[in-house]
Amino acid sequence: MCQGYESTCPQDTGRCDGGCQPGWEGEDCTSECTVNVNYGPGCHGNCSVRKCKEESSTCPRDTGRCDGGCQPGWEGVDCMLECQSHTFGVNCSSTCGHCVDDEPCHHVTGTCLKGCSPGWVSDTCQQECQSRTFGVNCSSTCGHCVDDEPCHHVTGTCLKGCSPGWVSDTCQQECQSRAFGVNCSSTCGHCVDDEPCHHVTGTCLKGCSPGWVSTTCQQGQSQSASPGNGAVVGGAVGGVVAVAVVVVTVLAVFLYRRKRNASKKRSDNSVYEDVSAFNHMNQGGKQQDLA
Structure with a gap:
């Protein structure tokens, strides 16, 4: 044959x-x-x-x-061919995971023999990084993503942006150049010795330069009385009130005495008039008797 x-x-x-x-x-x-x-x-x-x-x-x-048919990982009429083209398992119907450098997985189990590409874990490299991790072996931690959102499991990028005080794609870089807040778009106030403020809140950690107040040192002292000026103003107001009380008291005493003196004078005049009238009547009576 x-x-x-x-x-x-x-x-x-x-x-x-x-x-x-x-x-x-x-x-x-x-x-x-x-x-x-x-x-x-x-x-x-x-x-x-x-x-x-x-x-x-x-x-x-x-x-x-x-x-x-064939055992998992094998194909062909006589089942002597290993699965090809990044496939594995029964009838070579499963696709390999994210093996590093796009290496083929084991034709039977699907295991990535050289490890996983960044962002993937498990033996078959088909599971994304979890719990706010990313990168090779999921060994890196996500940055300060807004609202504590998870980052991209491969690149670490914060897809919805950064929390206040942080920048870069991964939100792992603090605001620089005396900036703070959302997207580092706010400028530090008048911190003492031109110190940088806190990158999140803008607070001047060592205090304000002369003439400035508030936690961010962005409010002029003329706009808000300092504790020392408050004491002075309070003392001045208290003094004015005390003087006013004294003046009112003296005036009240004066008016009271004046009124009392006037009443006494009127009383004396009335008595005098009564005595005079009495004397006049007596004299008249004596003249009638003589007549």
Whole structure:
């Protein structure tokens, strides 16, 4: 059973120039492969090493076909081919995960033998980084993303922006150049000795330059009385009130005495008038008696 119809047939050997058809062997291809032992062209296939799903599968001498299919990670009629093209598992139907450098995974288990690409974990590298981590082996921690949002599991980028006081794609850089707040868009106030303020709140941690007040040192002293000025103003107001009380008291006493004196004078005049009238009447009575 020579391979090909154009094979010559030497009279001395009968050699098949193109080899034997599957299931046959020998120089002249007249010997069948041994059943359930070997198969294929030249009987080079070994039935015992096939990756058949069922151990009891027959082994046809021409193809070595596995009747029940292949074990996970293998394919082909005789189940002798490993899964290819980044596939693995039963019927090579599963796709490899995110193996580092796009390496193929193990054809049976899907394990990435050299590890995972940044942002992925597990044996098959099909699980994203969790718990606000990212990068190689998920060993990096997300920055200060706004509202404590998780960052991108591969790059660490904060997709919705940074919390106040932080900048850069990963929100891991404090505001610089005397800036603070959301997107570092606010400028520090008049901190003492031109010190930088707190990158989140804008607070001047060492106090304000002369003439400035408030925690951020952005309010002029003339706009808000300092504790010392408050004491002075309070003292002045108290003094004015005290003087006013004294003046009112003196005035009340004066008016009271004046009124009392006026009443006494009127009383004395009344008595005098009564005495005069009495005397006048007595004199008149005496003149009548003399007459």
